Amino acid sequence: MDVHQAIKTKRAVRKYAEESLPQKVIRSILHAGRRAPSARNTQPWHFIAITDPRILKALTTAGPYIDFVGESALSVAILTPPPSETETILFDAGQTAAYMQLRAWELGIVSCLGSIYEQTTARRLLGYPENLYFRIVIAFGYPRSSVVKPARRGGRRQLADVAHRDRWGEPMKDC
Numbered sequence: 001m002d003v004h005q006a007i008k009t010k011r012a013v014r015k016y017a018e019e020s021l022p023q024k025v026i027r028s029i030l031h032a033g034r035r036a037p038s039a040r041n042t043q044p045w046h047f048i049a050i051t052d053p054r055i056l057k058a059l060t061t062a063g064p065y066i067d068f069v070g071e072s073a074l075s076v077a078i079l080t081p082p083p084s085e086t087e088t089i090l091f092d093a094g095q096t097a098a099y100m101q102l103r104a105w106e107l108g109i110v111s112c113l114g115s116i117y118e119q120t121t122a123r124r125l126l127g128y129p130e131n132l133y134f135r136i137v138i139a140f141g142y143p144r145s146s147v148v149k150p151a152r153r154g155g156r157r158q159l160a161d162v163a164h165r166d167r168w169g170e171p172m173k174d175c
């Protein structure tokens with residue numbers, strides 16, 4: 001799968017097969033994450049690769065919309081310094097998340113991002129230090145069926161709605 005195809009077809013998928021991911025595959029996803037760009041190349045992240053079903057289940061209580069994490073074969077916690085310290089931190093976290101998700105998709109592994117709100121719960125479960133902050137988890141797994149939902153018609157704003165030519169207000173037309 002080339003990058004263009006991967007970007008076009010990748011969806012957020014929240015249902016996973018029970019099959020676990022080989023260690024080699026888990027490492028490959030994490031390698032993609034560590035290769036992502038970051039502001040001043042600070043690479044301000046740590047990852048916790050969680051495969052223990054008990055921890056995965058318990059982690060679902062750390063956010064209101066992350067039940068799918070409990071069913072995942074792997075969930076990766078992205079830890080960074082708190083965003084209050086550096087404006088670009090969550091941007092960096094987004095870059096590493098995208099790299100991991102695209103690498104996974106290339107391997108036929110689906111994923112979905114999840115928002116963590118309960119730091120105390122998450123820290124108690126994962127044991128990360130006080131100076132780190134956990135805002136985004138990524139759940140991964142093989143898809144439950146061989147049919148992964150296709151790109152949603154109208155699922156993204158059109159180019160002319162989001163892109164401008166030279167200056168604000170002159171829409172970039174699609175051809």
Ligand SMILES: Cc1cc2nc3c(=O)[nH]c(=O)nc-3n(C[C@H](O)[C@H](O)[C@H](O)COP(=O)(O)O)c2cc1C
Nearest residue numbers: 010011012013063065066112113114115116152155
């Ligand atoms: C920063 C961020 C946080 C997200 N948090 C959640 C979440 O807590 N729960 C969830 O089900 N999806 C979450 N998502 C996934 C989005 O809902 C999903 O990417 C979006 O609906 C597009 O889905 P699609 O690519 O399948 O069209 C999050 C996405 C981002 C970028």
